[in-house]
Amino acid sequence: MEGLLPDLDVIRKDFPILERMLAGGQPLVYLDSANTSQKPQVVIDTMVDHLERHNANIARAMHQLGAESTEAYEGARDKVAGFLNAPSRNEVIFTKNATEALNLLARTIDLGPGDNVVITEMEHHSNIVSWQLACERSGAELRWFGLTDDGRLDLGNADQLVDEHTKVLAFTWVSNMLGTINPVTDLVARAKAVGALSVIDASQAAPQLTVDVQAVGCDFLVFTGHKVCGPTGIGVLWGREELLNELPPFHGGGEMIETVTMARSTYAKAPHRFEAGTPPIVEAIGLGCAVDYLGHIGLDAIHRHEQAITAYALEGLQSVPGMTVLGPLDAAGRGGAISFELDGVHPHDIAQVLDSRGVAVRAGHHCAKPAHARFGVQSTTRMSSYLYTTPAEIDALVEGLHHTRSYFKVG
Amino acid sequence: MSAELDNLYQEIILDHYKNPHHKGLRDPFESEVHHVNPTCGDEVTLRVHLAEGVVQDVSYDSVGCSISQASASVLTDLVIGKPVDEAMSIHQTFLELMQGKGTVEPDEDVLEDGIAFAGVAKFPARVKCALLSWMAWKDATTQAQTEGVTP
Numbered sequence: 001m002e003g004l005l006p007d008l009d010v011i012r013k014d015f016p017i018l019e020r021m022l023a024g025g026q027p028l029v030y031l032d033s034a035n036t037s038q039k040p041q042v043v044i045d046t047m048v049d050h051l052e053r054h055n056a057n058i059a060r061a062m063h064q065l066g067a068e069s070t071e072a073y074e075g076a077r078d079k080v081a082g083f084l085n086a087p088s089r090n091e092v093i094f095t096k097n098a099t100e101a102l103n104l105l106a107r108t109i110d111l112g113p114g115d116n117v118v119i120t121e122m123e124h125h126s127n128i129v130s131w132q133l134a135c136e137r138s139g140a141e142l143r144w145f146g147l148t149d150d151g152r153l154d155l156g157n158a159d160q161l162v163d164e165h166t167k168v169l170a171f172t173w174v175s176n177m178l179g180t181i182n183p184v185t186d187l188v189a190r191a192k193a194v195g196a197l198s199v200i201d202a203s204q205a206a207p208q209l210t211v212d213v214q215a216v217g218c219d220f221l222v223f224t225g226h227k228v229c230g231p232t233g234i235g236v237l238w239g240r241e242e243l244l245n246e247l248p249p250f251h252g253g254g255e256m257i258e259t260v261t262m263a264r265s266t267y268a269k270a271p272h273r274f275e276a277g278t279p280p281i282v283e284a285i286g287l288g289c290a291v292d293y294l295g296h297i298g299l300d301a302i303h304r305h306e307q308a309i310t311a312y313a314l315e316g317l318q319s320v321p322g323m324t325v326l327g328p329l330d331a332a333g334r335g336g337a338i339s340f341e342l343d344g345v346h347p348h349d350i351a352q353v354l355d356s357r358g359v360a361v362r363a364g365h366h367c368a369k370p371a372h373a374r375f376g377v378q379s380t381t382r383m384s385s386y387l388y389t390t391p392a393e394i395d396a397l398v399e400g401l402h403h404t405r406s407y408f409k410v411g
Numbered sequence: 412m413s414a415e416l417d418n419l420y421q422e423i424i425l426d427h428y429k430n431p432h433h434k435g436l437r438d439p440f441e442s443e444v445h446h447v448n449p450t451c452g453d454e455v456t457l458r459v460h461l462a463e464g465v466v467q468d469v470s471y472d473s474v475g476c477s478i479s480q481a482s483a484s485v486l487t488d489l490v491i492g493k494p495v496d497e498a499m500s501i502h503q504t505f506l507e508l509m510q511g512k513g514t515v516e517p518d519e520d521v522l523e524d525g526i527a528f529a530g531v532a533k534f535p536a537r538v539k540c541a542l543l544s545w546m547a548w549k550d551a552t553t554q555a556q557t558e559g560v561t562p
Contacts, residue, residue, distance in 0.1 A: 245474070347451075352420075353416065353417065356416040363451065364451040364452055365451070369452065377472050378452050378453075379453070409425075
């Protein structure tokens with residue numbers, strides 16, 4: 001099959017969990033990577049090594065371990081800055097996850113009555129609810145782009161939605177439910193044209209596309225560590241340095257200050273301005289290692305692999321009677337997450353039968369209830385591949401779906 | 412693993428799923444509740460009609476998986492026509508079965524078709540599915556009683 005990673009067998013050996021046998025002697029077929037990716041041995045080893053040999057708090061411990069720990073943590077920031085092609089390492093802020101990064105922005109960007117915030121109907125709940133809360137607090141208006149029947153952004157009324165009162169245009173690069181890849185540079189240009197800030201949720205994009213913040217030209221971009229082969233508990237907010245330093249602090253505490261008196265404090269500049277308290281040190285170090293790992297394989301090669309697997313999966317799924325795939329049907333315009341419905345069988349029941357065969361997928365609304373409602377469905381089953389996914393695993397999914405239909409005596 | 416799957420998806424459950432009993436919203440009723448399983452989005456709207464200390468009717472509209480749908484169907488079979496106290500006691504028995512992690516031996520005299528859900532208790536992710544309508548029923552019944560409309 002064209003486009004697959006040439007060393008797929010070798011890459012799979014990097015992920016120890018892929019050797020895992022499940023109940024009933026079933027080998028694991030992991031198709032839930034849009035939920036969280038698996039971790040390569042090098043990330044696991046890097047984190048263990050840090051905890052075993054270098055553990056200390058950062059930036060405040062005046063001893064050798066403290067210096068080593070600080071160097072490793074700040075080294076991770078350099079690696080992430082490189083991963084994003086950020087002009088400055090000071091623009092990389094470590095957060096708990098993408099959700100916290102979005103909430104940081106929604107809490108600190110100044111909004112008021114008369115302003116509006118524009119999002120889209122295909123956002124993850126984190127990029128909806130955080131702005132709903134911001135609009136409720138400030139009196140700003142929340143607007144959103146609708147979706148076309150084939151699961152793309154409906155830009156028909158874009159000029160009405162994004163106007164001179166728009167303060168923020170926040171959107172996902174790749175939909176976690178529909179798989180749609182959005183026209184990010186066009187959207188950023190629309191924001192720029194009206195003087196609005198652009199915020200990109202790259203949680204699903206960062207694992208599989210080259211993310212170059214300078215090429216995209218956005219103001220802010222967030223992603224999470226655990227979907228790019230890193231650990232949980234670590235996310236990233238990237239923002240243009242001058243903008244970050246204009247924002248008020250988010251959390252108050254240690255490490256985010258210049259000086260503190262009982263009456264008032266002054267605040268550090270980015271990134272420390274937004275990293276109050278002891279950060280997730282070993283998680284950041286694990287993330288740094290993960291983006292190095294992806295960089296070593298190459299995001300272009302990973303993207304080609306995802307497209308090949310996605311095209312193969314779309315073809316296989318269509319062979320199952322009663323199948324409806326939501327979102328774009330051409331692999332070129334979408335990411336590696338495919339949500340679908342199977343006539344007569346509820347997603348939970350599909351996932352349960354697949355699980356009994358070792359095939360791990362996600363069932364539910366995938367934290368995108370409005371996008372589901374748009375297509376009149378309550379929940380879907382979602383398969384999502386990654387750089388370690390093989391065509392044989394897609395075959396196992398498709399066979400499992402045929403079996404599911406016969407198990408529930410459908411058709 | 413297939414045996415365990417068959418244990419989860421008992422024929423009785425699949426029968427109730429395909430042909431649910433007492434489904435649809437009906438009048439009269441003293442209380443109506445809407446319960447959601449936030450992790451998966453399963454939903455039920457459920458009405459309770461009580462009179463003279465007896466569960467006269469339980470009607471519902473729901474969307475969800477086979478387990479949650481079959482469970483609503485079995486619930487209505489078990490509680491309609493029963494004195495409220497007895498229905499509450501059946502509720503408690505079903506709850507204990509579901510929360511027993513597969514260690515509770517179900518009592519067929521009390522739970523009838525509900526014993527088919529014994530296998531569900533071994534799948535922690537599905538226990539909430541089985542309990543969705545039961546929790547909604549308890550909530551609706553408590554509301555109907557405290558509002559003092561009946562009995």
